[in-house]
Amino acid sequence: MLPVNCGSHADYQNFVVKNLRKYYPNPDAIARSTWDIIERFWTLDLSYTDELMRDKYSKFGPAPRTPSCMQRSYLLSIDFKVTSITDWVAQLKINPLYAILSGFEVGNIPGVGTFYDFFNRLWDSEDNNLSPRIHPVKANVKKPQSKGAKAASVEKVTVDQLITRHDHTTFIPEQQPYHSLLQIYKKQFLDVSVSKGLINADSLSVAGDGTPVVTSHRIRSSRICCCRKKGISECSCDRYFSQPDCDIGWDSSRDCWYHGYDLYMLVASDSESDLPVFPLLNPASKHDSHGFLETFFRMKSLLPDFIVTKLLLDSAHDAMPIYEYCKQENITPFIDLNEKRGIKVKYKNDFTIGKDGVPVCKEGFGYYRLHPLVLLKNNLMLVLTYISSI
Numbered sequence: 438m439l440p441v442n443c444g445s446h447a448d449y450q451n452f453v454v455k456n457l458r459k460y461y462p463n464p465d466a467i468a469r470s471t472w473d474i475i476e477r478f479w480t481l482d483l484s485y486t487d488e489l490m491r492d493k494y495s496k497f498g499p500a501p502r503t504p505s506c507m508q509r510s511y512l513l514s515i516d517f518k519v520t521s522i523t524d525w526v527a528q529l530k531i532n533p534l535y536a537i538l539s540g541f542e543v544g545n546i547p548g549v550g551t552f553y554d555f556f557n558r559l560w561d562s563e564d565n566n567l568s569p570r571i572h573p574v575k576a577n578v579k580k581p582q583s584k585g586a587k588a589a590s591v592e593k594v595t596v597d598q599l600i601t602r603h604d605h606t607t608f609i610p611e612q613q614p615y616h617s618l619l620q621i622y623k624k625q626f627l628d629v630s631v632s633k634g635l636i637n638a639d640s641l642s643v644a645g646d647g648t649p650v651v652t653s654h655r656i657r658s659s660r661i662c663c664c665r666k667k668g669i670s671e672c673s674c675d676r677y678f679s680q681p682d683c684d685i686g687w688d689s690s691r692d693c694w695y696h697g698y699d700l701y702m703l704v705a706s707d708s709e710s711d712l713p714v715f716p717l718l719n720p721a722s723k724h725d726s727h728g729f730l731e732t733f734f735r736m737k738s739l740l741p742d743f744i745v746t747k748l749l750l751d752s753a754h755d756a757m758p759i760y761e762y763c764k765q766e767n768i769t770p771f772i773d774l775n776e777k778r779g780i781k782v783k784y785k786n787d788f789t790i791g792k793d794g795v796p797v798c799k800e801g802f803g804y805y806r807l808h809p810l811v812l813l814k815n816n817l818m819l820v821l822t823y824i825s826s827i
Contacts, residue, residue: 510539562614588687590724644706686721
């Protein structure tokens with residue numbers, strides 16, 4: 438039997454109050470930091486998850502666990518810094534507080550398999566991965582020469598080609614395997630931030646960057662060819678990958694290789710806490726400029742009501758096609774200039790960019806007098822529309 442009625446956040450609150458009084462009659466027995474977590478989950482209404490997943494469970498047989506309780510319990514494990522589902526289930530069994538806050542009756546805790554079954558039902562595809570398990574070995578990312586620098590792109594497509602491709606592609610939400618996840622995130626978190634005025638969806642200032650996500654210490658693959666039996670130790674034949682969506686990338690902040698994803702996150706840079714707007718997992722080897730385009734155009738299709746007016750990006754995105762696209766879409770770009778370009782690289786036929794990030798005309802004079810913002814110490818591409826009119 439379900440511990441909390443589906444679709445009722447008030448029932449969850451009553452359940453928590455009743456059981457806290459029963460198992461923790463003395464409020465001082467709970468740490469202040471834990472009370473902060475209790476307060477956050479007290480107001481977090483996850484009833485939409487029950488509505489969304491109603492058709493994902495069979496109407497016959499034993500009643501399933503309440504989806505909102507499963508989601509809430511997983512979010513609690515993150516807050517309490519328990520990264521293993523197995524460890525979290527063990528904690529639910531020995532700590533009544535964790536079970537109560539999740540919405541589970543003490544002594545009636547879901548097993549590890551129940552959590553993974555819940556995760557599987559959130560994925561709207563019969564395939565567990567976006568990429569096929571059998572594919573060729575990808576090109577290796579080359580280690581950058583200087584410390585702290587980002588690795589060069591291994592993509593065979595240019596930024597200009599990628600913009601053109603995505604600009605003529607529409608990502609239909611219902612056809613995406615992460616559609617249910619996106620709906621839960623949008624309805625219960627993103628829309629709430631917009632309704633409270635924390636994010637301005639009509640004039641959105643977006644900042645973006647990639648973050649390494651490690652999934653394993655090495656690539657997990659196996660040969661499916663007979664080359665080794667023929668004495669060929671190295672071949673370019675297809676292999677079977679247990680994590681086909683992951684590959685090897687370079688972590689520039691830690692100066693090391695890693696296997697996993699590159700999480701590209703678009704956030705509202707003008708919000709108080711840089712609230713997230715749209716995340717996307719890309720292979721670790723994907724360059725930030727490509728990861729940005731993959732994420733940005735999916736956000737445009739899947740969140741059509743969000744109007745981007747400003748872009749804040751780092752020097753990995755310093756590519757002229759991005760500036761041109763921003764000008765076309767009336768977006769003001771603030772992009773850190775890539776020092777490697779220096780004064781030798783011409784952005785147009787009539788001016789170049791100096792090492793300090795200031796446009797320089799053919800006669801060698803900088804445009805310091807043209808706009809006061811160029812005096813800022815950070816090397817941002819400040820007002821593209823103004824510079825392009827020079």
